[in-house]
Amino acid sequence: MQIRPTTTEKIAKFIIWTISILVVLLLFFIVTFILIKGIPTLTWEFLTQNPASSGREGGILSTIVSTLLVTMVAIIVATPFGVGTAFYLTEFTHESKATRIIRFSAESLAAIPSIVYGLFGFIFFVIFLKLGWSVLSGGLTMAVMILPTIIRTSEEAILSVPAQYREVSFSLGGSKWQTITTAVLPSAFPGIATGVILGIGRCVAETAAVILTAGSSIHMPNSFFDPARTMAVHFYIMAREGISMERAYGTAALLVIIIFFINLMANMIVNRFVAKSR
Amino acid sequence: MESVLKISNLNLFYNNVQALYNIDMDIKMNHVTAFIGPSGCGKSTLLRCLNRMNDLIENCRIEGSIQLDGAEIYDKNQDVVSLRTRVGMVFQKPNPFPKTIYENVAYGLRCQGINDKKILDEVVEKSLRKAALWEEVKDRLGQNALRLSGGQQQRLCIARAIAMEPEVILMDEPTSALDPIATAKIEELIQDLKAEYTIVIVTHSMQQAARISDETAFFLMGELIEMNTTKKLFQLPNDKRTEDYITGRFG
Ligand SMILES: Nc1ncnc2c1ncn2[C@@H]1O[C@H](COP(=O)(O)OP(=O)(O)OP(=O)(O)O)[C@@H](O)[C@H]1O
Numbered sequence: 345m346q347i348r349p350t351t352t353e354k355i356a357k358f359i360i361w362t363i364s365i366l367v368v369l370l371l372f373f374i375v376t377f378i379l380i381k382g383i384p385t386l387t388w389e390f391l392t393q394n395p396a397s398s399g400r401e402g403g404i405l406s407t408i409v410s411t412l413l414v415t416m417v418a419i420i421v422a423t424p425f426g427v428g429t430a431f432y433l434t435e436f437t438h439e440s441k442a443t444r445i446i447r448f449s450a451e452s453l454a455a456i457p458s459i460v461y462g463l464f465g466f467i468f469f470v471i472f473l474k475l476g477w478s479v480l481s482g483g484l485t486m487a488v489m490i491l492p493t494i495i496r497t498s499e500e501a502i503l504s505v506p507a508q509y510r511e512v513s514f515s516l517g518g519s520k521w522q523t524i525t526t527a528v529l530p531s532a533f534p535g536i537a538t539g540v541i542l543g544i545g546r547c548v549a550e551t552a553a554v555i556l557t558a559g560s561s562i563h564m565p566n567s568f569f570d571p572a573r574t575m576a577v578h579f580y581i582m583a584r585e586g587i588s589m590e591r592a593y594g595t596a597a598l599l600v601i602i603i604f605f606i607n608l609m610a611n612m613i614v615n616r617f618v619a620k621s622r
Numbered sequence: 623m624e625s626v627l628k629i630s631n632l633n634l635f636y637n638n639v640q641a642l643y644n645i646d647m648d649i650k651m652n653h654v655t656a657f658i659g660p661s662g663c664g665k666s667t668l669l670r671c672l673n674r675m676n677d678l679i680e681n682c683r684i685e686g687s688i689q690l691d692g693a694e695i696y697d698k699n700q701d702v703v704s705l706r707t708r709v710g711m712v713f714q715k716p717n718p719f720p721k722t723i724y725e726n727v728a729y730g731l732r733c734q735g736i737n738d739k740k741i742l743d744e745v746v747e748k749s750l751r752k753a754a755l756w757e758e759v760k761d762r763l764g765q766n767a768l769r770l771s772g773g774q775q776q777r778l779c780i781a782r783a784i785a786m787e788p789e790v791i792l793m794d795e796p797t798s799a800l801d802p803i804a805t806a807k808i809e810e811l812i813q814d815l816k817a818e819y820t821i822v823i824v825t826h827s828m829q830q831a832a833r834i835s836d837e838t839a840f841f842l843m844g845e846l847i848e849m850n851t852t853k854k855l856f857q858l859p860n861d862k863r864t865e866d867y868i869t870g871r872f873g
Pocket residue numbers: 636637641659660661662663664665666667668679
């Protein structure tokens with residue numbers, strides 16, 4: 345029996361629609377579930393007090409601060425390295441064995457499970473460099489982990505800048521450096537920023553690699569060398585050890601809200617730039 | 623008549639495939655010189671030799687000599703940046719940066735380290751006036767250049783090149799992406815500009831070459847077949863191949 349093209353198209357459309365709706369519903373269900381369970385806990389006190397008696401009481405202030413610090417270290421370290429590598433690969437080398445090796449390594453690194461990064465960070469930063477379980481070890485480990493993402497998104501962003509911008513810039517007497525900073529970078533910026541923001545998202549959400557490198561101390565870190573517990577880790581420990589489901593959900597709700605705003609920000613940056621270049 | 627650019631015995635290879643053969647030609651000051659010839663004959667390639675844009679292409683090898691005002695441009699000591707400020711370029715597709723009209727025109731100056739607002743204001747206005755665009759954009763210099771029409775964008779690109787006060791302006795099919803009215807405007811502009819600049823233009827339209835150029839060079843498969851005043855070349859070509867091409871008897 346022959347199926348008419350219009351019929352196949354209808355069937356295909358139906359399947360795609362159903363799957364899309366399922367995905368959206370699933371996301372909606374998870375998010376609503378967490379928000380309903382968690383939002384009642386999200387009081388001002390919960391956000392501004394440090395945890396007490398292993399998290400059974402008090403708030404989550406120290407974990408919020410820890411998350412911020414670990415993420416900050418990761419971004420400050422990974423962004424220049426990642427963006428620099430991407431520019432090196434695209435603008436300063438011709439396609440060669442070396443660039444292929446770098447690119448392949450970056451791609452492989454992106455596929456490694458986070459726990460492996462955690463192990464690496466533990467062996468290298470915590471033990472070998474004697475940084476101990478600390479904000480610094482955690483941040484550096486996260487930096488290594490998000491580096492491939494930043495390299496790849498930046499590289500794609502740079503490659504999608506029309507070649508003509510470079511040509512024009514050179515034809516106007518622009519040097520290589522000026523061409524990159526004034527003709528290429530502004531157009532590549534939204535893509536690069538998206539990569540960095542995705543990196544922030546991963547830092548905020550990571551547990552395994554952070555437990556192994558920053559530790560799980562519930563106390564407020566006083567320096568980058570102190571151990572720390574990020575929100576995701578806090579949630580994990582609270583839920584796993586059944587300390588307080590209520591507070592675990594509160595933390596999760598805040599995490600979900602933060603991730604939502606991070607993604608919103610990424611979208612806004614991209615749209616702003618797209619609108620500007622129209 | 624004084625020549626600005628003197629090309630002698632120029633050979634060019636892309637990956638060891640020869641694209642230009644023994645080109646000899648003089649480009650006269652304050653003249654419009656047109657390059658014509660079938661697709662792939664090397665017009666753009668030669669044009670891009672004149673401001674060393676081919677340097678950006680990997681595996682492009684050049685032999686021979688090109689002199690600008692008597693100085694070899696492929697000399698080891700030649701500063702490419704300063705060469706490109708003296709030989710400007712306008713591309714086939716209008717290609718303003720996604721920046722404001724003002725910043726587009728000021729781009730080259732800023733690359734030279736000129737950031738003085740008074741100087742920039744002055745140059746931007748002067749360049750836009752010369753490119754016959756000032757009246758249309760003077761009230762919206764801060765607007766994104768991509769919002770201009772195609773023809774306006776191309777005149778902006780000309781203004782951007784003019785802002786550097788080059789001696790020579792190279793144009794590679796500058797009107798091929800434009801409608802007839804915008805094309806006419808650019809052609810008129812080229813006529814005005816030749817009082818101050820030497821212009822080399824690649825065109826696929828023989829009518830355009832006949833209308834706007836003083837000299838025409840006809841290329842075929844990487845060779846310069848014939849170069850003469852436009853009038854002579856179109857009325858009384860020396861070479862049979864030129865005649866075939868301009869009368870349209872060519873595949
Ligand atoms: N970057 C490059 N690498 C290799 N070969 C090239 C390159 N650019 C041009 N060529 C070759 O050189 C020859 C001349 O090309 P060129 O672009 O100069 O032709 P053209 O006369 O400008 O053609 P058109 O009228 O279609 O623009 C062609 O055979 C082309 O394939």
